[in-house]
Amino acid sequence: MFMIPYGRHSISDEDIEAVVRVLRSDFLTQGPRIPEFELQIAKKVNANFAVAVNSATSALHLACLALGVKRGDVVWTSPITFVASANCARYCGAQVDFIDIDTRTYNLSIIKLEEKLELAKKEGRLPKVVIPVHLAGQSCEMSEIKELSKKYHFRIIEDASHAVGGMYKGEPIGNCKYSDISVFSFHPVKIITTGEGGVAVTNDAELNHRMARLRSHGITRSQEEMTIPSEGDWFYQQLELGYNYRMTDLQAALGISQLQRLDEFVSKRHDLASNYDKLLKGKPVISPFQHKDSYSAFHLYIVRLKLEEINVTHRQVFERLRSHGIQVNLHYIPVYRHPYYAKMGYKRQDFPEAEAYYSEAISLPLYPDLTFDQQELVVERLLTPLGHQTIF
Known part of the structure; x- marks a missing residue:
């Protein structure tokens, strides 16, 4: 595949x-x-x-x-x-x-x-x-x-x-x-x-x-x-x-x-991020916010699903993309959820924003050799299952 x-x-x-x-x-x-x-x-x-x-x-x-x-x-x-x-x-x-x-x-x-x-x-x-x-x-x-x-x-x-x-x-x-x-x-x-x-x-x-x-x-x-x-x-x-x-x-x-190519790599990542922004505008996802003081290196392009507007789950969207060969990821599982840390007594309710983030976030493909055509495919597959109960 x-x-x-x-x-x-x-x-x-x-x-x-x-x-x-x-x-x-x-x-x-x-x-x-x-x-x-x-x-x-x-x-x-x-x-x-x-x-x-x-x-x-x-x-x-x-x-x-x-x-x-x-x-x-x-x-x-x-x-x-x-x-x-x-x-x-x-x-x-x-x-x-x-x-x-x-x-x-x-x-x-x-x-x-x-x-x-x-x-x-x-x-x-x-x-x-x-x-x-x-x-x-x-x-x-x-x-x-x-x-x-x-x-x-x-x-x-x-x-x-x-x-x-x-x-x-x-x-x-x-x-x-x-x-x-x-x-x-x-x-x-x-x-x-x-x-x-x-x-x-x-x-x-x-x-x-x-x-x-x-x-x-x-x-x-x-x-x-x-x-x-x-x-x-x-x-x-x-x-x-x-x-x-x-x-x-x-x-x-x-x-x-x-x-020697660091600046070129970061510039290309910004071009790709801007293209994602355009492709996702008006769609039921939240694109990455950029603080006025920051020029991101854009290692990742993380979106959050507006789950209240769609009829499928976070997991279903993730699995739909993976099933079509788009290896999205989730950065990250909150550290306190891992068994090694969980036994230390951290309470999930102490971190409501981290919990909300974890329930909605997906990292879309982003790297210098990614093409605009591939981005269009990623966005198409991201949005196709929205509003549909059946994942196929």
Whole structure:
């Protein structure tokens, strides 16, 4: 059956040649392409430093470790995200809580965040870190979050996994103007890809240094950091318990090549999103809202079904599209619904907007090589079952 995926990488001959050059070089794992990729990413987003790793999940974990998240701490994030945004805090032994989402952007709600902070202050349970998630590539209201961090004394990690190439208030998402650390993902369905991979960017030299050491077993070869004089050129010391979170030179070479087309990819995604907007105008769906301060990277195009206007269920629409080879998805199941988190006692009624969103949302296909003709087919299949009881 012909398939239209919800997301797909775009690989050029130049990308392939970049990887082949590394395969023919002396370096496959740790080599010169990794620091080059880090420099180019940092420059692209106007940050001082970048630490490339094997996944955005690893980058989130390193970010939490670098900020000293530990057992007894509390970390807050959005419930509408992939589980990694919460798991990174659990890896450190911290407790996790969630802030309900904004009714239009589906990012965490500033109103709900402020309310929760005021209550937590009274109870003596303020978060050590808040992790805003830029869902679908649209920035959270980072200026407001930063102001709240000054008042309530928490650190900020931007989960910008969806958002490389996006802008906030006219500046690149990831410049860390409003956060301590920002994290991007380079999974194949994201804006650019390294196969698997991620990066943590920061403007803080010490945070950068700690993340770089932790990604490679906590090992140093720097005499300034060693506890005893070096015993020879072979000598190194493990100073703390780190991890094998390193990116390879193969991945970095692909990333460097892909980065050259980042702006082109984001522009094409905007063209496709605008076309969806036109095709869906006046139909019983809610198209993505775009905040005036944000230029989304448009990793996803998420619609919400107006279930009160149609005669089929959310699940029926989803299954109808899948049965016709259109691989829609749902981003995401609220994190607190997963069995691992549900046993911690979260109440669904505490997150009414996240619950409403989950009952109506569908991510339509969106990737640079998607054609307008394919979009018309997607919309036709989306709308055909509406008003009909029989799915066939």
